[in-house]
Amino acid sequence: MTxxxxxxxxxxxxxxxxxxxxxxxxxxVRAKDDPSQLDYQLIQSFDEAAFGVRLPRRxxxxxxxxxxxxxxxxxxxxxxxxxxxxxxxAPPQVxxxxxxxxxxxxxxxxxxxxxDYRDELWFGRRDATTIVTFxxxxxxxxxxxxxxxxxPESFTGSDVLLVPVAGGYLAHLVTERGEALLQSHGAxxxxxxxxxxxxxxxxxxxxxxxxxxxxxxxxxxxxxSNFDNPVWKTVALRCHGCGACASVCPTCHCFDxxxxxxxxxxxxxxxxxxxxxxxxxxxxxSGHNPRQSQSERFRQRIQHKFSIYPSRFGEILCxxxxxxxxxxxxxxxxxxLLGELVTLAQTEPEVSGQ
Amino acid sequence: xxxxxxxxxxxxxxxxxxAFVCNWCTYTGxxxxxxxxxxxEPNVRVIKLPCSSRVNPLFIIKAFERGADGxxxxxxxxxxxxxxxxxxxxxRRFAILHxxxxxxxxxxxxxxxxxxxxxxxxxxxxxxxxxxxxxxxxGRFSVLQEHESGELR
Amino acid sequence: xxxxxxxxxxLLSDGSVNVVIGYEAGPRGVxxxxxxxxxxxxxxxxxxxxxxxxxxxxxxxxxxxxxxGKAAVVVKGCDARAVAGMLREKQIERGNVVIxxxxxxxxxxxxxxxxxxxxxxxxxxxxxxxxxxxxxxxxIVGELPPEPPVNTxxxxxxxxxxxxxxxxxxxxxxxxxxxxxxxxxxREACPMCFCVKCTAEKTQPQWIDPSATPRANRAWQTMxxxxxxGRCVDCLECxxxxxxxxxxxxxxxxxxxxxxxxxxxxxxxxPSVAAPIGVxxxxxxxxxxx
Numbered sequence: 165m166t167x168x169x170x171x172x173x174x175x176x177x178x179x180x181x182x183x184x185x186x187x188x189x190x191x192x193v194r195a196k197d198d199p200s201q202l203d204y205q206l207i208q209s210f211d212e213a214a215f216g217v218r219l220p221r222r223x224x225x226x227x228x229x230x231x232x233x234x235x236x237x238x239x240x241x242x243x244x245x246x247x248x249x250x251x252x253x254a255p256p257q258v259x260x261x262x263x264x265x266x267x268x269x270x271x272x273x274x275x276x277x278x279x280d281y282r283d284e285l286w287f288g289r290r291d292a293t294t295i296v297t298f299x300x301x302x303x304x305x306x307x308x309x310x311x312x313x314x315x316p317e318s319f320t321g322s323d324v325l326l327v328p329v330a331g332g333y334l335a336h337l338v339t340e341r342g343e344a345l346l347q348s349h350g351a352x353x354x355x356x357x358x359x360x361x362x363x364x365x366x367x368x369x370x371x372x373x374x375x376x377x378x379x380x381x382x383x384x385x386x387x388x389s390n391f392d393n394p395v396w397k398t399v400a401l402r403c404h405g406c407g408a409c410a411s412v413c414p415t416c417h418c419f420d421x422x423x424x425x426x427x428x429x430x431x432x433x434x435x436x437x438x439x440x441x442x443x444x445x446x447x448x449x450s451g452h453n454p455r456q457s458q459s460e461r462f463r464q465r466i467q468h469k470f471s472i473y474p475s476r477f478g479e480i481l482c483x484x485x486x487x488x489x490x491x492x493x494x495x496x497x498x499x500x501l502l503g504e505l506v507t508l509a510q511t512e513p514e515v516s517g518q
Numbered sequence: 519x520x521x522x523x524x525x526x527x528x529x530x531x532x533x534x535x536x537a538f539v540c541n542w543c544t545y546t547g548x549x550x551x552x553x554x555x556x557x558x559e560p561n562v563r564v565i566k567l568p569c570s571s572r573v574n575p576l577f578i579i580k581a582f583e584r585g586a587d588g589x590x591x592x593x594x595x596x597x598x599x600x601x602x603x604x605x606x607x608x609x610r611r612f613a614i615l616h617x618x619x620x621x622x623x624x625x626x627x628x629x630x631x632x633x634x635x636x637x638x639x640x641x642x643x644x645x646x647x648x649x650x651x652x653x654x655x656x657g658r659f660s661v662l663q664e665h666e667s668g669e670l671r
Numbered sequence: 672x673x674x675x676x677x678x679x680x681x682l683l684s685d686g687s688v689n690v691v692i693g694y695e696a697g698p699r700g701v702x703x704x705x706x707x708x709x710x711x712x713x714x715x716x717x718x719x720x721x722x723x724x725x726x727x728x729x730x731x732x733x734x735x736x737x738x739x740g741k742a743a744v745v746v747k748g749c750d751a752r753a754v755a756g757m758l759r760e761k762q763i764e765r766g767n768v769v770i771x772x773x774x775x776x777x778x779x780x781x782x783x784x785x786x787x788x789x790x791x792x793x794x795x796x797x798x799x800x801x802x803x804x805x806x807x808x809x810x811i812v813g814e815l816p817p818e819p820p821v822n823t824x825x826x827x828x829x830x831x832x833x834x835x836x837x838x839x840x841x842x843x844x845x846x847x848x849x850x851x852x853x854x855x856x857x858r859e860a861c862p863m864c865f866c867v868k869c870t871a872e873k874t875q876p877q878w879i880d881p882s883a884t885p886r887a888n889r890a891w892q893t894m895x896x897x898x899x900x901g902r903c904v905d906c907l908e909c910x911x912x913x914x915x916x917x918x919x920x921x922x923x924x925x926x927x928x929x930x931x932x933x934x935x936x937x938x939x940x941x942p943s944v945a946a947p948i949g950v951x952x953x954x955x956x957x958x959x960x961x
Contacts, residue, residue, distance in 0.1 A: 197847070197916060221916070231852040232882040306699065401736055402703040404727065406856035408914040424880050434882050437852060442859075443732075444872060457734035493860045493912035495702025495723070575897050576870070576878045579890050596953065606951035609960070610934065614900045614948070616959050617929040621832065621922075622893060623841025632961040645961060660841065 165319075166343070168350035169357055171332035178349045179210045179260060188257035190227060192220045204259070215261045216328070218302045219485065223414030224259060224266045225273075228289045231411075232436045235285075235421070240429035252288040258345070259295045265309045265485035267297050267321035269414030275477040276417065294341050297322040299365060303372050306486035308499040310369060311376035314483055317365035327361040334361040372484075376499045379470070379480070379506060386509035387471035391463070395508060399501065400462035402494040407439030409488035409496070415469070415481045418445075440464050466505070533587035533653040535562045537646075538577055540570045540605075543594035543635045550639035551646075558643050559650040562590065569593065571604035575615045578629060588653030590645060592632040605633070627652040628659065672717050674812040675745065678771060680712040682743050688769050689740025692728050694721045700783050703728065707739060717745065717773050717813065720782035722794065724906035726753035727862040729763050743769035743809075747778070748802025751940040752904040753862035755807050758942035760902075762865055765942070772808035775800075777819025788819060795825035795920065796905045807940040825924055832921070844889065850915035851888040853881060857919055858895060860912035863902045870894060896922040901930050901947040904938045 170178070182189050188206055191213035195201040202220040204227070207213055237248040259267075274290065277283040300309075300316035309315055319325050323342030326333040334357050335350055337343045410416040420438040425431040438445065441462070446455045455461045473481035482498075489497045539545045545566050551558065567573060570593025578589050591612065599605040612631050620626055630649045634641050679691040683706065693715045695704035701720040706712060725744050728736055736742070746754060751772055757763050777797035779785045785792040797819040804815055832840055855871070858864040871879045871891055879894060880887035896903070896919075903923050910920040931937050933956060934947040 195916075197918075201916070221914075232884060397735065397738075398705070398707075401705045401739075402728075404856070404859040404912070406859035406912055407854045408856040408912060411852055411854045411856075411914050420881070422877075422881055424877070424882065436882050437854070439854070442855070457738075459735040489699060491914045493723070493856065493908060495697050495699065497698040497702075500698045576890075576894060579893060580878060583886050583890065596957070603951070606953065606955070607949075609955050609957055610948055610951050613933050613956065613959065614926060614929055615897060617933075618893065618897060618922075618926060620837070621840065621925050622844050622889070623837050623839075625837040630961060631959060633957075641961075 166337045167353040167358055168335045168337065168346055169329075169332060169353040170326065170335045170346065170350040174332060174349050175326075176210045178346070179207075179213070182258055183208065183210075188255055189260055190224075190257060191215075191260040192217070195221065204262070213261060215298060216301050219263060219304075219307075219487070220266075221487075222412055223269060223485070223487065224262060225269070225414050225417070227257075227259070227293075228270065228286050229273075229417060229419070229437075232434055233285065235433045235435055237432050238423075238430070250285075252284040254289040254292040256292050257289075257294075259293060262295055262297045262322075263300050263302070263485070264297055264314060264316060264318040264320070264322070264325075265300070265307075265483040266414050267295050268309075268314050268318055269321070269483045269485075270295075271321040272415055272477075272479050272481060272483065273417050275479065276473075279477075294323045294345050295321065296324045296326060296342075296345070299325065299327040299361075299368055301328070301368065303368070304486070305375060306489050306497070306499060307372050307484060308376040308486065308502070309484035310372045311379050311499070311502070312480045312482050312484045313378070316368040316372055327364055329357055329360050329364070334358060376484075376503055377506075379502065380510075382513075383506055383509055384471040384474045386513060387467055387505075388475070390509075391467070393508075395505070396459050396463040398459075399505075400458055400496065403441070403458050403462050403492075403496055404494045405441045405443055405458045405461060406493065407441040408491045408493065409465075410439035410441060411437060412487040412491045414483055414485055414487075440468070466501075470502075531658065533561050533650060533658075534585055535588040535590060535646075535650055535653060536581040536586040537562050537564045537590035537592065538567055538570075538573045538581075539564055539590075539634075540572075540593035540600075541566050541568050542600035543598065544570075544592040544632075544642065546636035547634045547638045547642045550637065551642040552639075554639050556639060556643040558646045561650045561653075562646050569599065569601050569604040569608075571599075571601070571608040571611075573608060573612075575611065578615070578619075582624075582628075582659055587656070587659045588628050588630070588649055590630045590632065590649055592634045592642075592645065595633040595635055598635065625656050627656060672715075672813060675717055675771065675773070676712045676715050678810055678812060679706055679715055679743070680709045682769060683707070683709045683712065687741070688743040690736070691715070691743045691745070691771075692725050692736075693717075693745035693771075694723070694725075705736070705739070715745070719776075719778050719788050721747070722778045722782050722907075722911065724750045724753055724862050724904070724908050726750045726757065727860060727908065729754065729757060729768060730862070730865050731762060732865070732867065741767060741769070743771055745771045745773060746805060746808075747773055747775040748800060748805040748940065749796065749904050749906050750862075751805035751807045752802065752938045753906060755940045755942040756863050756902055756904065756938065756946070757865070759944075759946060769810070770808045772805035772811040774805075774811065774813040774815040775803050776816025777803075780822065790820045790822055791824075793820045793822040794907065795822045796907050796924075798822055798826065799905070801937070802940055805940055807942070825920060828918070828921055829925055829928075845885055847917050848888040848892060849885060850917055851883060851892065852915060853883045853888065853891065854914060856912040856914060857909035860908040861899075862906065862908070863899060863904070864895070870898070892917075892919070892922065896926050899923065900926050901934070901936060901949075902938065903927055 192202040193205045239246045277286045323339045325336040419435040447453045469481040691706040695714040780794045798821045936947040
């Protein structure tokens with residue numbers, strides 16, 4: 165991996181060039197309905213971007229898996245059904261100013277999206293996107309990226325990682341795509357700058373580490389053998405099953421498929437965000453529901469993210485961004501809860517429950 | 519569509535109005551208007567229901583979603599409901615719906631509520647013609663243009 | 672507060688209830704508490720951060736809670752109205768719940784960031800509160816605090832909306848609802864949304880498209896608030912739950928005002944008072960009808 169020094173001026177001109185070349189540029193901007201909040205949005209000029217203010221309310225997921233998207237149009241004709249598919253090649257885009265937790269999530273979800281078949285809509289957008297991440301400086305007490313094997317300085321998922329230093333940024337060119345982006349920008353970085361950046365990275369790390377210790381590798385196994393542990397009956401009493409957590413989560417990716425008619429013979433097939441927390445998620449056509457109460461549904465959330473996904477894909481389906489906890493109307497707090505479950509796992513490691 | 523054709527289509531645009539009417543009063547009144555050969559604008563599609571209280575606000579919303587530019591809801595005068603109290607219940611429901619639709623930006627003239635009795639063929643004619651004229655003036659209902667949200671944010 | 676904690680301890684010790692649903696301190700401020708043992712009673716708190724409407728947890732379909740046994744629930748006046756609503760609509764039986772009312776002086780609009788009750792920080796719904804001393808209870812605790820400062824922000828927003836043209840209002844709601852992702856968190860957090868099968872989930876026919884398109888979002892929000900007419904207690908849980916920060920409270924308040932204006936009715940904490948949609952007066956206004 166190589167470094168470059170990118171001045172503030174240099175970054176502004178890089179973004180301006182991209183916009184002028186009609187490349188979509190997505191950056192955190194102040195939300196119109198509440199300027200104290202940030203949203204990732206398409207920008208038309210560099211001034212719209214607001215870096216290093218706070219974690220944007222929603223994750224980057226929606227730029228790769230929108231809340232609703234058309235899969236194809238259909239039309240019934242006298243001779244059959246005409247299907248008109250949607251394009252899977254997306255226009256080029258650059259995400260500027262993402263946080264490490266948000267971009268790591270994209271790589272994590274890539275695994276399920278390429279598991280039994282390649283999701284062309286997801287990868288069409290992934291392939292068209294270059295990601296420039298900033299060293300995170302907006303952590304709070306609900307963040308726990310370090311506990312899940314990441315960190316505010318993590319490179320995972322980035323093409324370029326920018327660390328703010330005097331006068332600009334130290335740019336880590338993580339991938340070839342990142343190198344290509346900064347080909348005609350930036351200058352050689354001095355050793356001092358590189359050292360300074362390293363210090364800033366460890367300082368950032370030390371701000372998140374106290375929030376939650378690293379989740380031990382054995383936790384996944386404990387979860388798998390403690391499916392019937394009585395703890396599940398009481399751990400989610402305050403959970404409404406609203407699914408707000410899943411909607412703001414950068415790694416949640418479940419979707420529902422629906423057909424919507426426009427007229428008697430025309431319509432679209434769409435996929436829409438869905439969540440295992442809703443009561444109907446596992447409702448069978450027969451009327452039977454294997455996850456009848458919120459305890460079971462919440463158990464599923466933890467099992468999937470911290471046991472099932474890791475056993476299948478080798479990664480925890482969580483990047484420690486903390487949005488689930490910040491958005492929960494019922495007061496559920498994931499880092500706290502994980503701490504309690506890990507403690508339980510360590511004090512009662514044997515199989516428990518009937 | 520070419521500009522010329524689009525312009526031609528637009529200038530010939532005529533609103534689609536859907537009317538939810540009760541079987542006992544308004545439908546009969548509308549029938550009377552027809553047999554009396556009263557001149558009425560041809561824009562109204564009539565949907566017959568047993569009673570005005572059968573009208574679920576969803577019907578009105580769905581009508582707009584599926585291409586209606588205006589909606590008429592009509593039943594018996596209060597006190598004359600074939601089912602005694604249906605229209606009293608409906609009146610309450612419609613009152614809130616009427617207020618809420620306006621609050622959400624639907625022009626008041628797009629939805630017309632009326633009591634038209636079986637003998638009021640003339641009144642039906644008036645309701646149809648005036649509603650059509652008002653909706654024509656308001657123009658197309660915008661929700662159709664908004665349906666596709668395939669755009670990335 | 673001690674009176675509440677002592678009461679909870681007593682109810683749990685003498686077996687009157689198996690669980691006390693109240694408020695406790697959590698990692699992110701006050702959160703709902705489910706106290707099942709007398710020793711846990713000191714966890715209970717009541718203060719200006721207690722915004723949650725705990726009546727929602729009485730929903731009989733929340734099996735993980737009903738299996739704990741008989742519940743006592745801590746309610747503010749607004750929450751008591753929700754309990755009354757659930758009783759009125761036969762979702763719960765009066766004998767199956769112990770209601771602990773708390774005399775309330777208002778709560779914060781943003782309990783996670785503010786700590787003092789002022790004109791700017793008080794919840795907008797406290798401005799119109801008439802039930803600071805709830806009348807529906809088995810036990811009532813606390814001293815009646817002074818009236819909360821009046822936060823007029825929402826009234827101003829609604830007035831501003833009413834002054835706009837139709838087109839401006841249409842655009843306002845189109846923009847606000849463009850963020851709706853149809854997660855239905857508003858519905859799940861609402862104490863009065865307890866239908867086993869919501870209108871939006873019906874598929875034969877599909878009255879409300881489930882996708883997050885502008886027109887379907889509009890249909891969903893319009894119908895939800897309409898179904899709340901006369902039932903909504905203005906607890907603002909819908910707005911608080913919304914992960915997209917859509918100002919649903921504006922819709923809730925507007926419909927509640929319309930119901931009050933037209934039918935002289937406000938959501939009541941008396942279960943025997945009939946809700947306005949479902950009854951009628953022969954002389955209801957019909958000026959809007961030709």
